[in-house]
Amino acid sequence: MVHRAARISRGVTNLKHDDVWRALDTLAAEYGLSASGLAKRSGLDATTFNPSKRRMPDGRNRWPSTESLAKVLDATGASLEMWTALVTGTRAVTSARPPRRIPLLGLAQAGGEGYFDDAGFPVGGSWDEVGLPEIGDLHAYALEISGESMEPVFRDGDMVVVSPAAPIRRGDRVVARTHAGEVMAKQITRRSAKRVELKSLNPAHRDRSFDLTEVAWLHRIIWASQ
Numbered sequence: 001m002v003h004r005a006a007r008i009s010r011g012v013t014n015l016k017h018d019d020v021w022r023a024l025d026t027l028a029a030e031y032g033l034s035a036s037g038l039a040k041r042s043g044l045d046a047t048t049f050n051p052s053k054r055r056m057p058d059g060r061n062r063w064p065s066t067e068s069l070a071k072v073l074d075a076t077g078a079s080l081e082m083w084t085a086l087v088t089g090t091r092a093v094t095s096a097r098p099p100r101r102i103p104l105l106g107l108a109q110a111g112g113e114g115y116f117d118d119a120g121f122p123v124g125g126s127w128d129e130v131g132l133p134e135i136g137d138l139h140a141y142a143l144e145i146s147g148e149s150m151e152p153v154f155r156d157g158d159m160v161v162v163s164p165a166a167p168i169r170r171g172d173r174v175v176a177r178t179h180a181g182e183v184m185a186k187q188i189t190r191r192s193a194k195r196v197e198l199k200s201l202n203p204a205h206r207d208r209s210f211d212l213t214e215v216a217w218l219h220r221i222i223w224a225s226q
Contacts (some may be wrong), residue, residue, distance in 0.1 A: 105130070108147070174187070
């Protein structure tokens with residue numbers, strides 16, 4: 001156990017607190033567990049990964065121990081490579097499960113009502129489906145690009161796979177939806193506690209800037225069919 005804990009410490013550099021906890025939550029969801037359920041399955045106290053345990057009383061970040069992470073990987077069978085991919089945001093968690101079908105919708109339709117719930121997850125019976133391998137995020141979905149507004153990065157007819165669970169950093173390509181129902185695929189150039197700035201993929205279209213209160217959700221694009 002000590003040896004594996006050391007490997008986990010060395011396996012990821014430049015760790016960010018939120019990314020580590022998001023990775024744990026995503027891993028738990030992949031196995032149909034809550035954070036408490038993942039802790040119990042790993043032989044830990046049920047409250048080990050609770051949100052209240054992620055900050056110290058003085059507000060400083062509290063990190064999960066390498067020993068507890070090693071127990072989680074042992075209990076779930078997840079590999080160190082899978083864990084590293086989760087933390088770094090290389091892609092959402094993948095597992096030994098067979099390829100599954102995920103919801104597919106045209107990007108132009110995504111601003112309509114009834115396609116997403118309040119959390120930004122796809123809902124309703126109007127989605128098509130597409131089969132893709134190694135997409136472990138249970139809420140992942142695909143969008144088909146229409147028009148030229150995202151050229152030359154994405155062209156008419158391209159399909160992008162979007163993961164609500166994937167960590168987002170500056171420079172990532174994302175799908176954003178505003179509370180007004182506007183949906184766009186752009187690149188994050190800056191995100192502060194109050195605003196987000198988005199760069200257009202097509203230089204012929206203007207960049208956008210929003211107060212975070214105007215944004216319903218931001219989901220990372222993790223794969224494209226180009």
